[in-house]
Amino acid sequence: MVASVLIIGLWWLIAHNAGSGWVQLLGDLVFGALLIGIVGPFVIVTRARIGLRSAPGDAVAGLPALVRVESRSRLRVRPVEPPGPDVFVGPGGRRGPVDEIVTLVPTHRGVHESITLDIASAAPFALQWWTKRVHVPLPSALHVSPHCGWAQPVPRRPDDGTGDVHEQPRAEEGLPRGARPYVPGDARRLVHWRSTAHAGRLMVREVEQPAAEPVTITVELPMDPDAAERVAEGALGSVVRLLEGGTPVLLGTRERSGPVLGPVADRRSAGRRLARAVAGGVADGKARGVGSTPGRHAGP
Amino acid sequence: MSVIDVVRRANQPGLPENSIRLRLACLAAVLVAIAACASLGEIAWTTALGAMVLVGAGTAFSHATRSRPPWWVKALVAVGATAACVWFFHAVGSVTAGVTSVINPLTVLLVSVLVVHSFHVPSRRDLLFTLAASAGLMAVGGALAIDLRFGLYVVAWACCTLWALTEMWTSASGGGRISVSGLVLVLAATSTAAAGVFLVLPAPVVSSRVDFIARAGAGGSIGAPGALAGDSGNAAQLSRAGNPASRIRVGGYLGFAASLNTALRGSLSNALVLQVRAQRPSYWVGETFDTWQGESWMESKPVPRRPLRQTSPFVLPVSLGDVPFGQSDLQTFYVESSTADLVFHAESAGELWFPSAKVYVAGDGTIVSPIGLGSGSVYTVDSQVSSATPAQLRADDNPFALPPDVQRQEEQLPHPYPRVLALARSITAHDTTTEGKVQSLIHWIGAHTHYSENIPPLPAGADTVDEFLFGNRVGFCEQISTSLAVMLRSLGIPAREAVGYVPGSYDPITDLYQVHADDAHAWVQVWFPGYGWQNFDPTAVVPLSPPSPGATALHDVGSLLRRIPLVPVVVIAAAAGLVVVTVRWRRSRPATWAERVARSAERAGRRAGQPRRHSETLAAYAARLDGLARPAPSTWSRLASSVEASAYGGHDPPRSAQRAMVDEARRTRVRPRVGGGRDAPVARDAPDVPVSVGSGARD
Numbered sequence: 001m002v003a004s005v006l007i008i009g010l011w012w013l014i015a016h017n018a019g020s021g022w023v024q025l026l027g028d029l030v031f032g033a034l035l036i037g038i039v040g041p042f043v044i045v046t047r048a049r050i051g052l053r054s055a056p057g058d059a060v061a062g063l064p065a066l067v068r069v070e071s072r073s074r075l076r077v078r079p080v081e082p083p084g085p086d087v088f089v090g091p092g093g094r095r096g097p098v099d100e101i102v103t104l105v106p107t108h109r110g111v112h113e114s115i116t117l118d119i120a121s122a123a124p125f126a127l128q129w130w131t132k133r134v135h136v137p138l139p140s141a142l143h144v145s146p147h148c149g150w151a152q153p154v155p156r157r158p159d160d161g162t163g164d165v166h167e168q169p170r171a172e173e174g175l176p177r178g179a180r181p182y183v184p185g186d187a188r189r190l191v192h193w194r195s196t197a198h199a200g201r202l203m204v205r206e207v208e209q210p211a212a213e214p215v216t217i218t219v220e221l222p223m224d225p226d227a228a229e230r231v232a233e234g235a236l237g238s239v240v241r242l243l244e245g246g247t248p249v250l251l252g253t254r255e256r257s258g259p260v261l262g263p264v265a266d267r268r269s270a271g272r273r274l275a276r277a278v279a280g281g282v283a284d285g286k287a288r289g290v291g292s293t294p295g296r297h298a299g300p
Numbered sequence: 301m302s303v304i305d306v307v308r309r310a311n312q313p314g315l316p317e318n319s320i321r322l323r324l325a326c327l328a329a330v331l332v333a334i335a336a337c338a339s340l341g342e343i344a345w346t347t348a349l350g351a352m353v354l355v356g357a358g359t360a361f362s363h364a365t366r367s368r369p370p371w372w373v374k375a376l377v378a379v380g381a382t383a384a385c386v387w388f389f390h391a392v393g394s395v396t397a398g399v400t401s402v403i404n405p406l407t408v409l410l411v412s413v414l415v416v417h418s419f420h421v422p423s424r425r426d427l428l429f430t431l432a433a434s435a436g437l438m439a440v441g442g443a444l445a446i447d448l449r450f451g452l453y454v455v456a457w458a459c460c461t462l463w464a465l466t467e468m469w470t471s472a473s474g475g476g477r478i479s480v481s482g483l484v485l486v487l488a489a490t491s492t493a494a495a496g497v498f499l500v501l502p503a504p505v506v507s508s509r510v511d512f513i514a515r516a517g518a519g520g521s522i523g524a525p526g527a528l529a530g531d532s533g534n535a536a537q538l539s540r541a542g543n544p545a546s547r548i549r550v551g552g553y554l555g556f557a558a559s560l561n562t563a564l565r566g567s568l569s570n571a572l573v574l575q576v577r578a579q580r581p582s583y584w585v586g587e588t589f590d591t592w593q594g595e596s597w598m599e600s601k602p603v604p605r606r607p608l609r610q611t612s613p614f615v616l617p618v619s620l621g622d623v624p625f626g627q628s629d630l631q632t633f634y635v636e637s638s639t640a641d642l643v644f645h646a647e648s649a650g651e652l653w654f655p656s657a658k659v660y661v662a663g664d665g666t667i668v669s670p671i672g673l674g675s676g677s678v679y680t681v682d683s684q685v686s687s688a689t690p691a692q693l694r695a696d697d698n699p700f701a702l703p704p705d706v707q708r709q710e711e712q713l714p715h716p717y718p719r720v721l722a723l724a725r726s727i728t729a730h731d732t733t734t735e736g737k738v739q740s741l742i743h744w745i746g747a748h749t750h751y752s753e754n755i756p757p758l759p760a761g762a763d764t765v766d767e768f769l770f771g772n773r774v775g776f777c778e779q780i781s782t783s784l785a786v787m788l789r790s791l792g793i794p795a796r797e798a799v800g801y802v803p804g805s806y807d808p809i810t811d812l813y814q815v816h817a818d819d820a821h822a823w824v825q826v827w828f829p830g831y832g833w834q835n836f837d838p839t840a841v842v843p844l845s846p847p848s849p850g851a852t853a854l855h856d857v858g859s860l861l862r863r864i865p866l867v868p869v870v871v872i873a874a875a876a877g878l879v880v881v882t883v884r885w886r887r888s889r890p891a892t893w894a895e896r897v898a899r900s901a902e903r904a905g906r907r908a909g910q911p912r913r914h915s916e917t918l919a920a921y922a923a924r925l926d927g928l929a930r931p932a933p934s935t936w937s938r939l940a941s942s943v944e945a946s947a948y949g950g951h952d953p954p955r956s957a958q959r960a961m962v963d964e965a966r967r968t969r970v971r972p973r974v975g976g977g978r979d980a981p982v983a984r985d986a987p988d989v990p991v992s993v994g995s996g997a998r999d
Contacts, residue, residue: 007432011439016504019577019632021811021849022442022450024504025494029458030435032494033465036486053914074476088474124486125465126424126472 001128004034037127044073044121045130050089052136053099058268059144061109061229069136070099074123080133081116082106082144108225109146109232109275114138145271149233151241179203214248214263221254221279232274239270253277314423316366319471323421325464326430327359330414332460333437336453340444342407351411358418366422373420380416384409403443410437424468431464446575446634446812462487499850504811505579514612516655517635517676528557528587528603528641528668553820555778555799556640560589560597560822562778563758568818573639574801576813578631581803582646582685583823583835584815587666589797592786594714594763597797603668607658613682614652619665621702621710621794622648623832626686634812635677643667643679644800648832651682664796688831693735698830702794710794710827717790720765724787734793738826741787742838745780749773751839777839778822784838785824794827798835808849808856893958894943900965901925901936908970919944925970935968 008031015024051070059065064084069077074090082104089100104115115138120131179195182202195203219235221228235251242249243266252261255276264270317323331352338348365373391405414433421427438457442450466478466486478486554566576584589597608614629646643652643659649667652659655677660668688696702710727744728737752774758767765786768779775783781797788795799822804815823837890896902912905925912921922940926933939961945951953961 012501015439016501019504019579019630019811020443020445021504021807021809022445022454023439024501024811024849025498025809026435026439026442026454028494028498028501029454029490031497032490032492033461035493036490037465040486040489074473076473088476090476091479092475092477122472123469123476124478124482126469127428127465 001038004038004127008034033125034127037122037125040124041121041128041130044123045075045119045132048073048075048119048121048132050075050077050117050119050134050136051099052138055115055138055140055142057140057142058271059104059106059142060147060271061106061144062147063105065104065106065142065144067102067104067115068099069102069117071119073121076120076129077102078118078120079104079115080118082112082142106144108229109144109271109277111275112138112142112144115142143272143275145268145275146229146232146236148240148267149230149235149237151237152234175208176205177208178206180206214250215242216250216252216261217242218252218261219274219277220281221277223279228279232277236267236270236274239264240267243267243270254280313369314425316422317424317427317471318366319467320363322424322427322464322467322471323359323363325460325467326421326427326434327356327418329431329434329457329460329464330355330418330437332453332457333434333441334411334414336438336441336450336457337407337411339453340441340450342404342441342444343411347408347411351415354415355418358415359421361419362421362426369420369422377416377420381413384412384416387412403440407437407440410440424471427464428468431461435461446577446810448807448809451809462490498808499853501849503808503849514653514655514680515676515678516671517678518638518674522641522670522672553799553817555820555822556586556642558599558602560778560797560799561595562597562764562782563595563762565753565776565778568820569816571817572636572814573817573819574644574804574813574815575634575636575810576631576804576815577634577811578646578803578813579629580685581806581813582629582631582683583798583821583837584631584633584644584646584801584803585665585798586640586642586644586800587662587798588664588825589799590664590709591712592714592782592789592797594765595758595761597782599662599664599666600709600712601663603660603662603666607660607670609658611657612653612655614654614659616649616652616661616665616667619648619833620663620706621827621832622665623830626684626688629683629685630680631683632678632680635673636675637817638672638674641669641671641673642800643669643673643681645681646683646685647835648684649681650684653680655679686831686834688828688834690735690739693828693831693834694733696734696828696830698828700829702827707794710796711789711792713786713789717765717786719770720783720787721790723769724791727787728791734826734828737791737793738784738788738836741784742836745784745838749775749780749783751776751780780839781822781824781837784836788824788826796825796833798823798825802840806852808852811849893962894946896962897939897943897965900962900968901939904936904965904968904970910970917944928970935964936970939965939968 008027011027011030012024015027048071053068053070055067056065059082065082069089071077071090074088074092076086077089077100078084078086079102083106084102084104087100087102089102102117106112114135117134117136118131119134120129122129179192179199180203181199182191182204186204190204190207192203192205217235217239219231221231239249239251243264249264249270250261251264251270251273252259253273253276254260256278260273262273264273334343334348334351334355337343338345343351361373362369388405388409391408392402410433414430414437417426417430417433421430434457438454441453466483470477553568554561554564574584587599589599591598591600608616626647628650631646633644643649643654645652645665645667649665652667654669656670658670660670662668701707724737724741728740731737731740749768750773753776755774755776758764764779765783768775768783778797785795785797799820801815801819802821804813804819806813821837821839823835823839825833826836827833890899898918901918901922905912905921908925908928910925910928916924919937919940922936925936942953942961946953952958
């Protein structure tokens with residue numbers, strides 16, 4: 001812009017003293033083009049409105065999340081929080097939808113009620129870019145869960161080996177309880193041949209899931225964001241490993257409203273809990289990090 | 301950030317530009333600029349064509365190598381540009397004609413830079429430089445343009461530049477194109493901004509620190525050196541003297557000769573004779589006459605045969621009785637068609653840039669060219685223009701007096717004019733100053749005489765002044781001004797007749813005064829002791845204030861608009877607007893009965909503050925609208941059911957039923973129940989989206 005002002009000033013100085021009307025007229029045209037090229041984008045960006053067509057409720061730190069936004073004018077959109085690559089939205093060359101997908105790549109876990117975008121335009125001459133920061137509220141909060149890290153070994157209590165069942169059955173199999181007639185849909189591996197031979201018709205085993213003891217994982221995040229991110233990643237890895245093994249998990253975290261201890265059913269809910277988690281201990285005097293305790297825990 | 305970092309950052313190569321259209325637009329702008337310069341003679345057409353071919357080839361080469369431009373190309377471009385600059389400074393240093401002669405080397409420099417640069421234009425930034433250089437080339441061309449034909453190139457260049465700039469945005473925005481309406485808006489905004497500046501800026505001035513071009517045109521030699529063309533009787537000269545038998549002097553005007561016959565007025569054409577670039581308008585003086593013979597004016601001291609030999613600029617001697625202490629005013633005269641060999645100027649000429657090694661200067665300031673001034677001749681005069689105001693003239697009490705012989709000549713009369721003297725005394729009875737007497741006489745002439753060129757020639761031997769003042773009092777400028785001069789002389793005030801041109805019409809685009817043949821004029825110069833010879837025009841009031849391009853352009857536009865027949869234009873515009881509105885309404889009208897019903901539902905819901913949501917089907921929306929009222933009617937649900945059955949099930953009702961449903965949908969209103977509020981909250985940013993109901997039958 002400074003260069004434009006200097007060019008125009010120099011041009012007029014020469015034109016005015018050269019005594020040529022054509023030079024001055026050309027300078028006026030160049031001024032008009034520069035003025036529109038500089039002011040035009042400012043007006044466009046000032047009047048621009050970004051609408052949100054769709055947004056996910058969950059995302060994973062480090063992985064892209066796609067948000068569909070729309071605009072009536074052509075804009076360059078740069079996601080700031082969560083960050084992401086530049087993309088152009090708005091009417092393009094062909095007639096069609098004016099919405100585009102903006103990719104967000106959140107770097108840290110957290111909860112976003114809105115996304116922050118830098119919208120920019122240089123229309124109509126691409127001479128000057130004007131940028132404006134806008135906050136677009138999301139229809140529902142975007143939970144950015146931590147990346148699933150390595151699962152930490154879950155410490156066992158000394159009496160873990162005592163019990164009626166020495167070896168836990170696989171979660172999808174369960175413990176045999178009896179036999180019943182076959183109904184279409186039963187797995188072939190459940191056919192109990194001995195009972196079949198005895199009953200004279202196809203019989204299958206009936207199994208039941210053992211009521212496993214939940215594991216309580218308490219996550220206390222340190223103040224350092226990077227360290228907290230690593231702790232959360234490890235916690236999520238542990239939770240996921242336990243859930244995949246069929247072990248119910250009680251997850252204890254500290255949220256803005258205070259300590260929260262509750263079951264997590266799947267990776268998504270665990271990710272959301274960890275996304276909302278803030279630094280601080282669940283209970284006073286505990287060391288930072290992930291702690292796990294088999295057995296039932298009372299809620300806070 | 302250090303200077304080195306700034307330079308390094310500025311030299312970072314940009315991303316390769318892939319848009320072919322952008323390159324073509326920039327190429328077109330450059331070609332137009334080169335052609336414009338060639339049309340003005342700043343470079344030869346063969347050179348221009350060669351440059352155009354090279355620029356085209358360079359553009360293709362740049363596009364082909366945009367991703368990996370060879371290093372040696374950049375080196376060659378740098379060497380070529382440096383060589384062009386070295387040549388330019390050498391050429392500028394060797395020219396002797398002044399700064400104006402830099403134009404041609406500058407044109408060659410810019411064209412050379414554009415040619416070599418075209419081979420290394422990989423990125424968008426480089427293309428922007430190309431556009432800027434083309435603008436500079438156009439400016440160099442415009443510096444020498446003196447007519448509106450250059451406007452064609454300006455328009456073409458502006459279109460190409462606008463195209464290039466919009467393509468630049470298309471490329472920068474990943475394919476974002478400006479719509480037609482947007483383009484019109486941009487064009488209007490740019491034009492408005494340019495016009496606004498044009499209206500506000502003062503007219504350009506000519507700096508007095510530069511030298512000026514002086515070019516001989518197609519005039520040829522004058523047979524009798526020092527004589528006015530036509531007076532020598534040479535047939536090869538530009539014109540012949542005017543006399544009753546032959547009125548065919550230059551442009552038909554009889555005054556540019558050794559004598560001025562006031563009994564005749566030639567038939568003046570509207571041909572463009574001169575274009576004058578000046579800082580302010582003036583009477584362009586050609587020559588003056590001091591001897592009145594009753595019918596004709598003569599010069600008592602003709603132009604000397606001994607010329608003033610010098611090289612430009614000629615330093616001209618101060619004419620007799622002049623006080624050359626006014627404002628310096630520069631005028632460049634562009635001769636458009638053959639004219640007299642008089643060198644026109646404003647009041648007192650001080651310096652002259654002329655395309656010959658000699659000029660002839662008379663004692664009264666008349667300058668005669670030794671060569672014929674044909675089309676294409678250019679010369680510049682630095683004149684001293686009087687800045688005396690009427691009040692200053694009235695208060696002039698300078699004891700300076702003309703030499704007695706000069707004063708006698710300037711008060712000379714061929715015979716006593718008792719009636720004229722009596723009339724002049726009666727008119728100026730209450731005036732004590734020279735200026736007051738002049739103004740009173742001008743006022744009287746304006747009130748009691750009429751201007752007309754269609755009068756019969758005066759009888760042979762008749763005195764022009766007597767015939768005019770005591771006859772029908774109808775005459776033309778020579779007769780009117782002569783009457784004033786004679787009345788002044790009869791009162792003992794030195795006065796003389798001057799002939800030349802009025803300033804002409806001011807062209808705000810070219811910043812030139814257009815002087816036509818019928819602008820030839822005669823007026824009176826009155827001598828004031830402290831201020832020298834001052835112009836007084838009893839015939840016409842000619843504005844002599846510095847021009848304003850904006851005001852002139854507005855006045856011209858106003859005049860143009862006044863000539864437009866408003867009624868037909870308004871009728872045509874109204875008809876065109878009606879057609880546009882009708883077409884747009886027909887295009888926006890729903891095509892099927894189903895769409896009309898859906899549109900009516902949306903309109904009714906919107907009025908009730910319940911716009912349709914993005915994800916809402918028509919049936920769900922209709923149910924929501926029905927639920928707003930208690931008891932809940934089922935009108936909208938029923939209509940939506942029929943629409944969906946038609947759109948998705950192919951069950952089209954009869955046409956009568958279709959019409960009935962459309963009418964019902966149009967009539968039905970959504971009335972929220974009292975106290976119940978509105979049911980679901982409206983989505984925060986749910987816009988009103990058009991309904992897609994598939995293909996319904998047209999009604």
